[in-house]
Amino acid sequence: MNMHRFANPGRFVRLAERILPWTGGLAVLALGIGLYLSLFVSPADYQQGESVRIMYVHVPAAWMALFVYTVIAAASASALIWRHPLADLVARASAPVGAGFTFLALATGSLWGKPMWGTWWVWDARLTSVLVLFFLYLGHMALSNAFDDQSRGNRAAAVLALVGFINVPIIKFSVDWWSTLHQPASVVRLDGPSIHPSMLWPLLIMALGFKLYYVSLLLLRVKGEVMAARLRARSMAALDAT
Amino acid sequence: MTRKRRRLYMVLAAMSILAGAAALVLGALQSELTYFYSPTDLAAGSAPAGRSIRLGGLVEEGSVERLDDGVTTSFRVTDLTSSVPVTYRGLLPDLFREGQGVVTEGSLSADGAFVAREVLAKHDENYMPREVTDALKKSGQWRDPTEATE
Numbered sequence: 001m002n003m004h005r006f007a008n009p010g011r012f013v014r015l016a017e018r019i020l021p022w023t024g025g026l027a028v029l030a031l032g033i034g035l036y037l038s039l040f041v042s043p044a045d046y047q048q049g050e051s052v053r054i055m056y057v058h059v060p061a062a063w064m065a066l067f068v069y070t071v072i073a074a075a076s077a078s079a080l081i082w083r084h085p086l087a088d089l090v091a092r093a094s095a096p097v098g099a100g101f102t103f104l105a106l107a108t109g110s111l112w113g114k115p116m117w118g119t120w121w122v123w124d125a126r127l128t129s130v131l132v133l134f135f136l137y138l139g140h141m142a143l144s145n146a147f148d149d150q151s152r153g154n155r156a157a158a159v160l161a162l163v164g165f166i167n168v169p170i171i172k173f174s175v176d177w178w179s180t181l182h183q184p185a186s187v188v189r190l191d192g193p194s195i196h197p198s199m200l201w202p203l204l205i206m207a208l209g210f211k212l213y214y215v216s217l218l219l220l221r222v223k224g225e226v227m228a229a230r231l232r233a234r235s236m237a238a239l240d241a242t
Numbered sequence: 243m244t245r246k247r248r249r250l251y252m253v254l255a256a257m258s259i260l261a262g263a264a265a266l267v268l269g270a271l272q273s274e275l276t277y278f279y280s281p282t283d284l285a286a287g288s289a290p291a292g293r294s295i296r297l298g299g300l301v302e303e304g305s306v307e308r309l310d311d312g313v314t315t316s317f318r319v320t321d322l323t324s325s326v327p328v329t330y331r332g333l334l335p336d337l338f339r340e341g342q343g344v345v346t347e348g349s350l351s352a353d354g355a356f357v358a359r360e361v362l363a364k365h366d367e368n369y370m371p372r373e374v375t376d377a378l379k380k381s382g383q384w385r386d387p388t389e390a391t392e
Contacts, residue, residue, distance in 0.1 A: 043371030047337060052369060081249045117362045118335030124277040162257060166264045177268075178275045179298060181345055186367040196370035 009226045012086060016219040023216040030209030037202035045199075054112040056203055059187070060210040062105035065133060066168055068098030068214060072140065073165040076158035086222065088154040089229075091161060092144055093221035097214055099137035106130060117181060125174040126182035129167060136164040278345045280321040284356075297326060297356055298345040298364065306340055319344065319356070330358040337363035 038056035045052035072091045079087035109127070110120045121127065144150075144157035175184045186195045193200055268275065278298030302325055305318040315334065318325045328346055338344060343364035348357045 043373065045369055046372040046375040047342075047365060048369075055369070077253055081253055082246055116335070116337050116365055118338075119360075119362055122277070122362065125275050162253065163260060165257075166260055170264070170268070178272075178277065179280075180277050181362060181364055183365055183367045186369060189367075194368045196374055198371055199369050 009086065009229070013223050013226055016223050020216060020219050023212050023219065027209055027212035027216050030205055030212055034202055034206035034209045038206060042199050042202045043196075048116060051112065051115050052199070054108050055199075056206050058105060058108040058112060059203060060207040061101050061108060062130070063207055064210050064214060065098060065102040065105050065130065066171060067211070068094050068101060069133060069136070069161075069165070069168055072098065072161045073168070076161040079154065079158050080162070088151075088158070089222050089225040090218065091140075091158060092154065093218055093225055095137055095140045095144070095157075097217050097221070099134065099141065101210070101214075102130065102134040102137055106134060122181050124180040124182060125178040126171065126180045129171045129174050132167055133164075133171060136160070136167065140164075281319055281324045281326045282321055284326055284350070285324045294347065294349050294359075296345055296347045297328070297358075298343065299325075301338070301340050301342055301344055303340045319346065326356050327354075328356045328358050330361050332361070334361055335363040337365055 034056070038053060042053070042056075044050050072094050075084075075087040075090040075094070078084045079091065106127075109130075113122075114120050140157050140160055143160055144153045146156070147153040172185075174180060175182055187193045187200065187203070195203070278296035281297065281299050284297065297319055299319040299321045302318040302320045305316075305325075307316050308314070309316060309329075314329060314331045316327065316329045317340075318327050320326075328348075330346065330348075338361065343366060345362045345364050346356065346358035347360040347362075351357050
């Protein structure tokens, strides 16, 4: 496997330290420009008025909720099948970040739903499946730390992540398969976006900012996990020596 | 490498069995997962009678009437094939207007009218600035998104 070139944790940490300032800086830049464009420059919607601006946070957060879970599932498969040493760390490092994005999507969606739909929450297929995703994230975090032997916890959490991955296509297509209160997709659809370019661009820049923020956080947190593993190994060695 | 191969096949097999099981469960729950019924469903009698259901569709143009008591609104919900008369007592959401999508919760009364206890506005997937819709309307290019059929 070619990927094992990056399996050496020491090499990964050095690489992460080199990339981190770039992704971090670009994330701040993209989020700054994106927020300015979406809050001040982009126009109000013809139906929703100014409330449409919640979209610029809600939609990227929801995309990231799905994206981070997909990363966790891929890392879990890689950990279970190829025993890639960094894969477990990537999954562990991603879960709380993904849970945060999911919470943000649920919270902003609720704030948006009250003025537009007339309700904070409904149990339609889209909203319910995203809530299930949030619980999957929490379950993953709890399970990966549930054993004294961390590798056992990681393996149990990896199985949970793969089983829960079934939910990702369900979330994506729930609005097409069933009649939901939530509207169908506006950007990722076969016949092109049904959103005006003056609103699409701020949205895409915000999405880029969210993604760069995740990459930065991931590098930082995996680095932290590598350091923690080293500390554990060192204290074990010290115990053995006595 | 053979052990890795075997683990790969095991994960793939488990995932496909799981996907199949999920598809079967969701297929079986199809009617339960549907958040609302259309007026055509009601006309065809495929919606369960007597219990609380949701009815979704567009508010028919020119059908919204405020009754004399000041809190009751009556309107017709249509899916462009058939329509159902609805009465509702209470506050309507901001997006409620003629030609817009709504989901109402309530039950059918004996005379075939739908008595709603809750009205939610459903908005569509189209986002554009007001100036653009004005310009489109002026040039005659405007195509009401709520009338678009799939």
